[in-house]
Amino acid sequence: MGIVPEYKPQAIEKKWQERWRAARAFEVTEDPARQKFYCLEMFAYPSGHAHVGHVRNYMIGDVVARLKRMRGFNVLHPFGWDAFGLPAENAAIKNGTHPETWTLENIAHMKGQLQRLGLSYAWEREIATCLPDYYKWNQWIFLKMLERDLAYRKRASVNWCPSCNTVLANEQVVDGACWRCGTPVVTRELEQWFFRITYYADELLSGMEQLGEWPDKVLTMQQNWVGRSEGARVRFTLETATTESSQRNAGADPDSDAIDAFTTRIDTIYGANFIVLAPEHPLVQRLAAESADPAGFRAKAQKLAAQDRTARMSGEVEKEGFDTGRRAINPFTKQPVPIWVANFVLGEYGTGAVMGVPGHDQRDFEFAKKYALPITVVVQPEGEKLSVETMTEAKPGAGRLVASGEFNGLAWEEANRKMTAAAEERGIGERTVQYRLKDWGVSRQRYWGTPIPVIHCPKDGMVPVPYDDLPVVLPKTAEFTGRGDSPLAHIAEFVNTTCPECGGPARRETDTMDTFVDSSWYFFRFCDPQNDALPFDPEKVGYWGPVDFYSGGVEHAILHLIYSRFFCRVFRDLGLTTLSEPFARLLTQGMVLKNGQVMSKSKGNVVDPDDMIRKYGVDALRLYVLFVAPPEKEIEWTDTGLEGSFRFLSRVWRLVDSLCETIGGEGIPSPDEVKLSDAERSLRRKTHDTIRRVTVDLDPRVHLNTAISAMMELVNELYAFCSRTECARSVTEAPEHIGAVDPPGTIAVLKEAVEALVRMLSPFAPHVTEELWERLGHKDGVTAAGWPAYDERVAKAEEIVVPVQVNGKLRARLTVAADTDEDRLRELALTDAQVRSYIEGREVKKVVVARGRLVSIVVG
RNA sequence: GCGAAAGUGGCGGAACUGGCAGACGCGCCGGACUUAGGAUCCGGUAGCCGAAAGGCUGUUGGGGGUUCGACUCCCCCCUUUCGCACCA
Numbered sequence: 001m002g003i004v005p006e007y008k009p010q011a012i013e014k015k016w017q018e019r020w021r022a023a024r025a026f027e028v029t030e031d032p033a034r035q036k037f038y039c040l041e042m043f044a045y046p047s048g049h050a051h052v053g054h055v056r057n058y059m060i061g062d063v064v065a066r067l068k069r070m071r072g073f074n075v076l077h078p079f080g081w082d083a084f085g086l087p088a089e090n091a092a093i094k095n096g097t098h099p100e101t102w103t104l105e106n107i108a109h110m111k112g113q114l115q116r117l118g119l120s121y122a123w124e125r126e127i128a129t130c131l132p133d134y135y136k137w138n139q140w141i142f143l144k145m146l147e148r149d150l151a152y153r154k155r156a157s158v159n160w161c162p163s164c165n166t167v168l169a170n171e172q173v174v175d176g177a178c179w180r181c182g183t184p185v186v187t188r189e190l191e192q193w194f195f196r197i198t199y200y201a202d203e204l205l206s207g208m209e210q211l212g213e214w215p216d217k218v219l220t221m222q223q224n225w226v227g228r229s230e231g232a233r234v235r236f237t238l239e240t241a242t243t244e245s246s247q248r249n250a251g252a253d254p255d256s257d258a259i260d261a262f263t264t265r266i267d268t269i270y271g272a273n274f275i276v277l278a279p280e281h282p283l284v285q286r287l288a289a290e291s292a293d294p295a296g297f298r299a300k301a302q303k304l305a306a307q308d309r310t311a312r313m314s315g316e317v318e319k320e321g322f323d324t325g326r327r328a329i330n331p332f333t334k335q336p337v338p339i340w341v342a343n344f345v346l347g348e349y350g351t352g353a354v355m356g357v358p359g360h361d362q363r364d365f366e367f368a369k370k371y372a373l374p375i376t377v378v379v380q381p382e383g384e385k386l387s388v389e390t391m392t393e394a395k396p397g398a399g400r401l402v403a404s405g406e407f408n409g410l411a412w413e414e415a416n417r418k419m420t421a422a423a424e425e426r427g428i429g430e431r432t433v434q435y436r437l438k439d440w441g442v443s444r445q446r447y448w449g450t451p452i453p454v455i456h457c458p459k460d461g462m463v464p465v466p467y468d469d470l471p472v473v474l475p476k477t478a479e480f481t482g483r484g485d486s487p488l489a490h491i492a493e494f495v496n497t498t499c500p501e502c503g504g505p506a507r508r509e510t511d512t513m514d515t516f517v518d519s520s521w522y523f524f525r526f527c528d529p530q531n532d533a534l535p536f537d538p539e540k541v542g543y544w545g546p547v548d549f550y551s552g553g554v555e556h557a558i559l560h561l562i563y564s565r566f567f568c569r570v571f572r573d574l575g576l577t578t579l580s581e582p583f584a585r586l587l588t589q590g591m592v593l594k595n596g597q598v599m600s601k602s603k604g605n606v607v608d609p610d611d612m613i614r615k616y617g618v619d620a621l622r623l624y625v626l627f628v629a630p631p632e633k634e635i636e637w638t639d640t641g642l643e644g645s646f647r648f649l650s651r652v653w654r655l656v657d658s659l660c661e662t663i664g665g666e667g668i669p670s671p672d673e674v675k676l677s678d679a680e681r682s683l684r685r686k687t688h689d690t691i692r693r694v695t696v697d698l699d700p701r702v703h704l705n706t707a708i709s710a711m712m713e714l715v716n717e718l719y720a721f722c723s724r725t726e727c728a729r730s731v732t733e734a735p736e737h738i739g740a741v742d743p744p745g746t747i748a749v750l751k752e753a754v755e756a757l758v759r760m761l762s763p764f765a766p767h768v769t770e771e772l773w774e775r776l777g778h779k780d781g782v783t784a785a786g787w788p789a790y791d792e793r794v795a796k797a798e799e800i801v802v803p804v805q806v807n808g809k810l811r812a813r814l815t816v817a818a819d820t821d822e823d824r825l826r827e828l829a830l831t832d833a834q835v836r837s838y839i840e841g842r843e844v845k846k847v848v849v850a851r852g853r854l855v856s857i858v859v860g
Numbered sequence: 861g862c863g864a865a866a867g868u869g870g871c872g873g874a875a876c877u878g879g880c881a882g883a884c885g886c887g888c889c890g891g892a893c894u895u896a897g898g899a900u901c902c903g904g905u906a907g908c909c910g911a912a913a914g915g916c917u918g919u920u921g922g923g924g925g926u927u928c929g930a931c932u933c934c935c936c937c938c939u940u941u942c943g944c945a946c947c948a
Contacts, residue, residue, distance in 0.1 A: 006899095217864070221943065224863085229947075263948060276948095317946080349947045356948095363946055436947055554942085627885070628872060634941095636872070644885055654900085696876090706874065709884035716884090723902080803880040808929055810880060848928050854879045856928045 007646075007653035009617025013767040017118055025783075026120045028076055030543040037073035038544050039065040040523055042552030042560075043080045043127070046106035047087060050113045051606035052625065052637065053592035053599035057551055059622050060589055060631045060704065062119045064549050066763035067698055069120075070787040076544050077120055078526040080127030081107050084135075084515045089448045092480035099448040100476070103130055113609060118618050118766050125529045129518035130448070134525065136471035137535040138517050139453040141567075143464050144574055146454075150196045153462070156441055160188035164483050167445035180482060192443035193452060193511065197566045201226055201435045203580070204565055213585035215632075218557040225558050227436025231264035232420045233351060234429035236275055236328040239336050259283060259328055259339070262350030262434055265360065266423065267415035269332045270404040271378035272355035273368070275339045276321065279305035280347030287324050287339070297324075304343045319344045319367045330355075331428040332405070332419070342367060350434050358394065359386075365394035378404050379412050440563065442514045447478050447487040449512030457499035457506040466500050472508070486510045519560055520567040523547050523582060538576050545579050551587040551631070561586070587702060590634035592625070599637070607637055619765035620646035626704040626764060649768055651715055652761065655722070656754055656772045662742065663751035664777040671748045680745045683721045684794060687753040690714040691790035694760050708764065714757055718750075756788040804829045805856045806838045814855070822849040829855040 020026065030036075041061035044054065058079075065077040081103075088099035107128060114121070127134055145151040159168040163183035173185050197204075205226050208219050238257040259275055277284055279301045288297035300322050321342025330337050337356075344363055345354055358368035358375040368375050377386045381399040401407050401415050410418065423429030443452070451472040453465035465472055475494045478487040488494055488510040499506035521535065527544040528536040561583070568582040591598050594605040612621045624645035629635045671684055690710050697707035725746050755776065762769035762782045773782040797818050802825060804812040812834035816825065826849050829835055839859050846858040 217943080220864070224944065227947065231948080261948080265948080319946080344946050344948095346947065354948045361948065363948075366946095434947075557943085624885095630873085633873090638872080638886075640886055641872075648885085650900090705872095706884080709874075712884055719901085801880080805880085805929070813880080846928055848879090850879055850929095854929085856879080858928050 007650040007768070009619055009649070009768060010614070012771045013116075013118065013613075013618050016767045016770045017115065019770075020118075020120070024124070025781075026075075026077060027122050027124050028074055030540060031074050032543070034072070034074040036076065036544055037065075037068040037549070038076045038523075038547045039068065039549045040078070040526070040547045040551075042550070042556065043082050043519070043522060044110065045082045045085060045087075046103055046110055048106045048109065049601075049606075050110050050609065051592075051599050051601075052609055052612070052621075053606070055114070055117060055609055056592055056625050056635075057553070057589045058114065058117065058119050059625055060587070060702070061549070061551050062117075062622075063626065063698075063704060063763045064551075064702065065120055066766060066783065067787070069783050070759070070763070070785075071699070072786065076526070077122060078125040078127075078529075079114065079119070079121040079123070080125075080522060080526065081129065082515065082519050082522075083107065083128045083130035084449045084512075084518055086446065086448070089446060089480060092448075093482040096480075098476070099480075100130065103128075103448075116613060116618065117609060117622070120766070125526050127522055127525055127529055129515070129522065132471045132473055133530075133532065134522075135450040135474075135518070137521075137525070138450040138513055139465070139470050139472060140467065140535060141517075141521070141570070142453055142513070143467065143470075145195060145570065146464055148570075148573070150199060150570060151442075152194055152196065153191055154194060155189050156192045156194075157187040158190050158192070158445070159185045161185055165485075166483055167485060190443075190445075192441055193513075195440040195442055195566070197440045197563070198435060198437055200566055200569050201228065201437050203569060204437075204562060207565065207580055210581050211583075211586075214583075215586065215588055218554070218561065218586060218588065221557045222562055225437060225562060227434075229264055229434050231262055231432060231434065232266045232423060232429050233260045233262050233432045234266060234269065234355065234423055235260055235331060236337075236355070237331070238339075239327040239329060256283075259353050260351040260429075261353045261355040262432065263355055263357075265357065265412075265416065266419045266429070267401060267404075267407070267410075267412045268357040268360045268378050269330065269355065269419065270401075270407075271357045271359045271376040272330055272333075272337065273358060273374045273376060274337050274356040274364075275328050276342045276345045276354050276356050276364075276367070277324075277339065278345040278347035278352040279341055279343065281341070281345075281352040283353075284341055287326055291325065301341055304341065305347075317343065319363065319370060321367065321371070323371075331423070331426070338373070340367075340371075348438065349436065359388070359391070360394055360396050362394040362396065365391075376403060378402060440514075440516075440566075442517060443511040444514055445486040445510075446512050447474070447480070449515060450474075450517065451488065452509045452511050452513060454509040455497060455499060455506045456509065457501060457504065459504055460499055460501040460506075463499055463501050463506070469500070474512075486512070488512070516559060516563050520563040521571070523550075523564070524571065524577070534576070535571075536576070541577050541579075545577060546581060547583045549585050549587070550583040551589055553591070554588040557588065587631060589631050590629065592635055592637055594637040596636070612642060616642055616646040617649075617767070619768045620649050623649065623708065623764050627708040628705065630705050631702055648712060648715070649765060651719070652757070653768060653772070655715065655718055656758060657775060659722075659750060659754060660772070660775045660777070663747055663754060664775065666777075668751050669744055669748050671745070671752050674745045674748050676745045676749065677743075679721065679724060680749045681798075683717065683753060684749045685797060686714060686717045687749070687756055688790040688795035691756055691760065691788050692792070692795045695787070695790065698763075704764070707760075711757060711761055714753065718753055718757075721750075755785075758782060759785055759788050800852060802829075802852070803854050804832065804835055805854065806835060807858060808856070811835055811838050818852070822851050825849050825851065825855055829857065 039061055041057050065075050069075045083103050088103050091097055091102045092099050129135060142151055159173050161168055161178035161181065161183055163181045164178060168178060168185060177184050205223065205228055208222065211219060236259045261275065284301050288294050288301065291297045304320060319342060321340045324339045324341060326339045327336040328339050345352065356364040356367065358364040358373065359377045360379055375388045377388060378401060379399040380386055380402050381395060381397060386395055398412055401410050401412065407415050407419060420431050424431065451474055453470060453472045455463045455465060457463050475491050478491055480487060484490065495507050495510060497506055497508050498504065524536045524541050528540040531537055564582050568579055571577045572580055594607060597603055597605060599606050609621060620642060624642040627645060628641055676684065690713065693710040694707045697703040697710065725742060758769045758772050759782055769782050773785065778785065799815055800818045802814045802816055803810055804814060812832050814828050814832060816828065826847050839857060842859040844857060845860050848856040
């Protein structure tokens with residue numbers, strides 16, 4: 001047999017990666033004459049080694065970036081490192097490696113891994129968030145937010161391990177205990193920094209209208225996260241209130257005699273038979289003091305508050321509470337109702353107090369049943385007759401009002417409007433909107449993060465670090481014991497400073513920022529990564545922004561993506577960008593499983609891309625990962641699947657390599673210039689149809705798997721075609737047969753097909769296609785060749801097969817010209833011998849003709 | 861409990877706006893070439909009949925419905941996955 005050319009990817013891949021690097025092939029600058037495309041994958045946490053699960057996302061983005069380049073866009077495709085964070089500090093505690101050393105070494109290793117994957121990144125724009133020239137701008141933004149009252153300080157609780165004497169992050173709390181020593185975690189109140197994201201709550205909701213190219217799932221999650229609900233705040237007054245004290249504002253003031261309750265169903269207020277306060281409600285302390293047994297009162301409240309915190313993590317908690325013995329006046333019925341304290345009311349939501357309407361709220365119903373509180377029906381559903389005696393659950397829905405005084409008979413929605421208005425008129429409440437979204441706590445009592453640029457002066461209080469003094473550099477010499485508070489607090493040279501206002505001795509803030517701050521704006525920095533005057537040049541972001549295609553895991557559906565939307569608006573309001581939304585299109589990629597489980601080091605089921613590259617080459621790895629399922633779906637790793645992709649590339653290799661002398665030379669006619677045989681026309685049709693399919697599969701949809709399968713079909717067709725022509729010999733037999741007596745038509749259509757194939761395949765398998773493109777005699781790279789065009793008319797079949805159904809069953813197939821009209825199709829179907837045997841002697845009741853698709857005949 | 865998405869051969873998955881279900885790949889079976897084949901090429905792969913062309917029957921988690929026609933639309937149920945879990 002002949003010499004079968006063997007596909008050996010390793011040398012080819014090395015060669016092209018070096019060429020790309022030497023040519024700075026993926027570096028870009030702004031070019032107003034060209035349309036830009038910003039393609040971004042979520043940057044990486046440098047954990048040490050990238051496994052196949054991590055790199056799938058980069059492969060998806062790389063196909064999009066390479067495709068867009070071929071289609072003539074000026075493509076920005078950068079990469080960087082989310083380099084601050086707890087694991088680096090944990091590594092320091094464990095083996096004494098400095099977090100910076102650990103991080104930078106990991107980055108170096110992972111960068112090498114990614115480079116071997118042939119990802120077309122503009123590496124000159126690489127960012128690492130742990131470097132001062134990046135985190136300086138975190139500090140700059142922090143100061144800007146401070147100026148605009150978007151950053152502020154308040155007391156908030158943190159997890160605290162009393163044994164290690166340290167603050168714990170949520171993920172360091174395992175089953176309510178410290179992850180290191182197992183001591184039960186307690187909560188502790190600390191002064192902490194917050195970003196006022198709630199300022200943009202409404203905008204974060206309304207802005208979603210611009211996010212038509214985001215998955216609905218993510219939008220829904222964000223919607224729930226912001227959790228807007230419209231309702232009213234209604235004022236209940238303590239029964240013993242004096243006129244004067246009841247006029248003070250309710251809420252934070254414990255001396256007020258008013259209890260504000262938030263409700264979305266003010267229409268049920270005539271059924272509000274009790275008031276429930278959260279254990280943390282400010283009034284609770286006062287009621288305790290005024291009670292007969294203050295100590296016992298406080299103990300009960302304390303118990304509810306504590307139980308609340310731990311139990312809520314695990315699920316269902318039994319409703320529990322106690323009567324304060326005091327009463328408040330229902331402002332609509334003017335009747336006194338008891339005031340309770342209970343665990344099911346959240347202190348941090350709304351006003352921390354609710355009106356208990358057991359007839360129409362399931363939680364209140366359960367509570368009322370347990371403590372034998374009265375239940376009243378005030379909304380009767382249409383066509384039902386609710387009675388308190390027979391009710392087994394609350395009736396929260398629609399209906400007309402009863403037992404509600406002047407509002408009786410109104411439909412509930414109308415009642416809701418009228419009663420809200422009435423409350424406002426009478427000065428006992430007002431329309432209001434509540435959000436579940438809370439302000440973003442950014443303080444971390446940790447070392448490996450951005451120092452918060454603030455100084456505490458005994459004389460001047462909290463003083464921002466002047467802009468000129470930025471960055472506040474993270475000191476290198478810290479001790480990592482895992483005990484005590486932030487390591488920064490123990491570095492005298494860092495902590496002790498002078499006040500920028502008075503020049504006197506002062507202390508630096510020792511908290512660092514949440515790493516989500518870093519990732520909330522890095523996509524802007526990529527547009528201008530070296531800028532040392534501003535976070536970025538507005539003009540550059542004006543050109544590149546927004547990110548046109550952003551891909552990453554769903555686990556970032558809420559936090560990262562909502563914080564980024566928040567930051568984008570902050571930058572907009574600072575005048576640095578005109579954008580409100582940073583990401584035009586979002587793709588959430590599925591995870592890679594092995595043995596049915598997510599790949600992870602701890603499970604010991606990771607697949608190292610380098611191992612696969614050594615065996616099959618990068619191109620086969622990329623192709624496999626992209627072929628096995630759509631990008632959004634999770635995939636199950638199989639070695640045999642990867643072998644299949646390698647086999648496919650080998651087939652392409654043999655095909656092209658053995659044909660390249662025949663079709664690679666000069667002076668080969670275009671298929672338009674020569675007369676084609678039926679077989680040649682048919683191959684040409686397949687070529688154009690494949691280009692059409694792959695083109696629409698890739699853009700705007702990102703159906704990478706079906707695009708690949710279309711190319712596989714073309715390759716199968718090419719093999720079949722070659723086996724029927726002289727060219728065939730070259731594919732499977734000795735080279736001396738190459739081009740023996742092939743007619744010009746054959747060579748022309750083969751050239752067209754092969755070149756289209758190599759070009760279409762190049763975003764997926766960039767190395768092997770570059771090599772083949774070169775062997776086909778092209779000087780410029782395959783990217784420069786551009787995306788192949790197709791001719792709709794050529795792609796269309798000349799003849800089509802139209803199925804004929806009789807009473808819904810397939811009975812015949814008609815082979816007709818593609819442009820056969822409906823009447824003709826009907827006639828052909830009804831006269832077809834096969835069909836006639838089914839309709840003979842029966843009445844034809846109906847004939848439906850779907851042109852080009854099918855004929856359906858109904859007989860009686 | 862609430863909400864969303866999904867359920868298709870032995871497996872991963874195709875099927876555009878309702879129009880030949882199972883493209884493509886894996887696996888498996890057979891043939892060719894071979895000293896050999898775990899390489900490569902060709903063919904087969906829901907069941908039954910047929911040497912073949914082709915034919916018959918069944919079929920997209922289960923049950924109903926709309927339609928000439930349903931993987932696709934509607935209703936009920938089952939299962940899985942993912943979000944939210946007292947948000948008043």
